[in-house]
Amino acid sequence: MVERSPTVRFCRWLFSWRGLRCLLILLAWFVTLVALFHGEENWRGRRAWDQYRRTLEAKGEPLDYAALIPKPVPDEQNFAATPVIKSWFEKKSAYDSDHPWNDAYSLVVEKVKFPSKPKDARYERRFVDLAAWETAFAALRSGELAPRQEYYSGKLDAASRAKAASAVLEGLKANAALFAELQAASPRPYSRYPVNYNVETCFAILLPHLRMVKDTCQRLELKACAELAGGQSDQALEDLKLMFRLADSVKEAPVLISYLVRVACGQVATQPIWEGLAEHRWSDAQLQELELRLQQDNFIADLKAPLVAERAAGVSTVELVRKKGLAYLNALGNTDGTPTPANPVVNILGRVIVPQGWFYQEELNYCQGFQLEMATSLEANKKRVSPAQVKADTKAFEQTMSVTGFAGTKFGIILHHRLMARILLPALTRVATRAATAQTAFNQAAIACALERYRLANGHYPETLMALAPRFISSLPDDVITGEPYKYRLTDDGRFVLYSVGWDEKDDGGVLGKRLFDEEKGDWVWEYPAN
Numbered sequence: 001m002v003e004r005s006p007t008v009r010f011c012r013w014l015f016s017w018r019g020l021r022c023l024l025i026l027l028a029w030f031v032t033l034v035a036l037f038h039g040e041e042n043w044r045g046r047r048a049w050d051q052y053r054r055t056l057e058a059k060g061e062p063l064d065y066a067a068l069i070p071k072p073v074p075d076e077q078n079f080a081a082t083p084v085i086k087s088w089f090e091k092k093s094a095y096d097s098d099h100p101w102n103d104a105y106s107l108v109v110e111k112v113k114f115p116s117k118p119k120d121a122r123y124e125r126r127f128v129d130l131a132a133w134e135t136a137f138a139a140l141r142s143g144e145l146a147p148r149q150e151y152y153s154g155k156l157d158a159a160s161r162a163k164a165a166s167a168v169l170e171g172l173k174a175n176a177a178l179f180a181e182l183q184a185a186s187p188r189p190y191s192r193y194p195v196n197y198n199v200e201t202c203f204a205i206l207l208p209h210l211r212m213v214k215d216t217c218q219r220l221e222l223k224a225c226a227e228l229a230g231g232q233s234d235q236a237l238e239d240l241k242l243m244f245r246l247a248d249s250v251k252e253a254p255v256l257i258s259y260l261v262r263v264a265c266g267q268v269a270t271q272p273i274w275e276g277l278a279e280h281r282w283s284d285a286q287l288q289e290l291e292l293r294l295q296q297d298n299f300i301a302d303l304k305a306p307l308v309a310e311r312a313a314g315v316s317t318v319e320l321v322r323k324k325g326l327a328y329l330n331a332l333g334n335t336d337g338t339p340t341p342a343n344p345v346v347n348i349l350g351r352v353i354v355p356q357g358w359f360y361q362e363e364l365n366y367c368q369g370f371q372l373e374m375a376t377s378l379e380a381n382k383k384r385v386s387p388a389q390v391k392a393d394t395k396a397f398e399q400t401m402s403v404t405g406f407a408g409t410k411f412g413i414i415l416h417h418r419l420m421a422r423i424l425l426p427a428l429t430r431v432a433t434r435a436a437t438a439q440t441a442f443n444q445a446a447i448a449c450a451l452e453r454y455r456l457a458n459g460h461y462p463e464t465l466m467a468l469a470p471r472f473i474s475s476l477p478d479d480v481i482t483g484e485p486y487k488y489r490l491t492d493d494g495r496f497v498l499y500s501v502g503w504d505e506k507d508d509g510g511v512l513g514k515r516l517f518d519e520e521k522g523d524w525v526w527e528y529p530a531n
Contacts, residue, residue: 038355041355041357045356045358045361046357048361061308062312063367064312065313066316070192070252070253071192073190077188078191078192079186079191080192080194080249081185082182082185085194085209085212086194088208088209089194100208100211103172104137104140104174105175105219107145108133108136108137108151108171111136111145111149111150112133112151113151115152122512122513123512123513123518125274125516125527126529127156127225127278128225129151129155130160133151133167133168134167134168134171137170137171138167158279161229162230165227166226168222169223169226169230172219175216175219179239179242183238186242191248191251195207195253201316201317202313202316203317207255207258210257210258213250213265214261214265214268216246217243217268218268221269221272223236224239225275228275228276228279233276233286234286237289240272243265243269247262248262250262251302254305255306255309255313256306256309263438266438267438267441270441270442273294273445273448273449274526277448277449278528280452280455282449282452287449287453287456288449288453290445290449291446294446294449295477297438297442298383298439299435299439299442300383300384300436300439300480303431303432303435307370307374307428310428311367311370314366314420314424315366315367318359321359321420322356358417362419362420365416365418366420366425369400370421370428373397373425373428373429374431374432383477384480384482385439386481387433387436387481387504390432401418401422440479440480440500443477444499444524447465447468447473447486447498447526448526449473451496451498453472454468460494461495465486479501480500481500481503487510487523491527495527495530495531497525498526499523499524502523503517503518503519503524508523509523510525511523512524
């Protein structure tokens with residue numbers, strides 16, 4: 001019975017010469033099929049990617065991230081080559097990294113707050129509450145700063161703010177050496193921060209200076225507002241110029257987050273300009289200098305360079321995974337730039353299962369998704385942003401990237417070669433909005449400076465914006481949303497309302513939404529509080 005057992009008979013056949021020959025033939029067929037599959041997929045993927053890459057490069061679109069890294073510059077010409085900036089890149093403890101500032105401002109900034117407004121209340125632009133800052137600084141000095149204490153004075157009139165100005169400036173004196181060092185370096189023509197770009201993956205590049213640049217601008221904002229309230233417009237102008245220099249210092253970095261920090265710093269700078277205009281603190285010469293500076297930036301056209309760098313960083317990342325193996329995907333989560341030891345088993349299985357051509361398909365789909373999502377923003381020399389087109393681009397991207405059923409599983413995403421696109425691209429959806437709001441803020445501030453110059457010359461604001469050019473402004477910027485002149489009208493108290501129709505592309509008559517630059521409803525407005 002044992003001799004007649006199917007299992008025994010099969011084992012005898014399997015280990016016979018005839019059985020082994022059949023197995024070897026089957027194995028050879030399997031290896032041949034795998035080789036043919038890999039060969040076809042490699043040829044198809046490489047061919048598609050090479051065609052797409054050549055098309056982009058023929059248009060002057062760089063895909064090599066290394067070529068975008070800024071070149072070193074001599075220290076004497078480098079704004080970012082000062083001792084204090086170099087110290088930002090020194091290795092520190094985890095606590096110091098989370099708390100890089102040790103000044104009075106950092107200890108009270110979260111405690112000075114305006115009261116919460118009703119849910120549906122419209123936004124109202126207000127002066128910085130200098131009296132609250134004075135109280136918070138005093139509590140800190142006396143050791144009475146409670147952990148959950150919040151400060152709000154409600155004293156936003158000129159007299160109260162002027163009275164508090166000196167105490168606020170005293171609270172910022174700990175940063176005097178920092179401001180002086182940066183001011184001294186401001187005339188240097190270039191800015192190349194000591195960033196270590198020599199890391200395996202572009203997304204692990206450490207950028208500690210970005211937080212410090214933004215934090216410095218926020219301190220300068222408070223300082224300039226206090227100086228304006230105290231009648232020191234010359235010093236306020238110098239601080240504003242330093243804020244612009246800090247914002248510009250990150251302009252050439254091939255990193256999208258640097259662009260977003262520059263945008264944020266630029267918008268912070270408009271608060272002191274607004275306060276000075278609201279209370280007629282600026283002289284004609286100062287207004288002219290501010291106006292010329294505000295007209296130098298084109299945040300919309302400048303968006304293309306960091307987007308191109310972001311795309312090149314994604315391509316470089318896929319290339320690294322292709323060369324180092326699937327196990328290298330773990331290294332993408334590293335934030336310190338150090339390589340992660342590869343798992344050889346995962347890499348061997350990846351080489352057998354995943355054709356090299358699939359990585360080329362990943363690069364292709366990543367770039368195509370990037371182009372689809374940011375089609376409007378990647379157009380050079382633009383001065384407009386169409387919210388409708390941006391929304392259409394985003395919708396088209398989401399429809400292309402959204403897959404259901406088996407294709408929506410992790411394995412299905414890999415088979416459809418959309419893994420890197422799904423990981424890297426969703427962070428780009430609001431970049432165009434940021435560019436539009438920043439450019440609107442600068443355009444409106446420049447026009448407001450021209451309006452104030454007209455008032456200084458004539459004793460009142462003009463009936464229309466057309467009266468400003470060319471005497472008070474070289475040319476009037478158009479609304480970045482519509483491409484038409486900004487909306488403008490005089491108010492009953494002798495002031496004005498200047499506004500863009502906003503992201504909803506609907507003229508609400510100069511009525512703000514819930515925020516200064518609301519993305520859902522309301523106009524983007526430049527106006528002053530009623531007398």
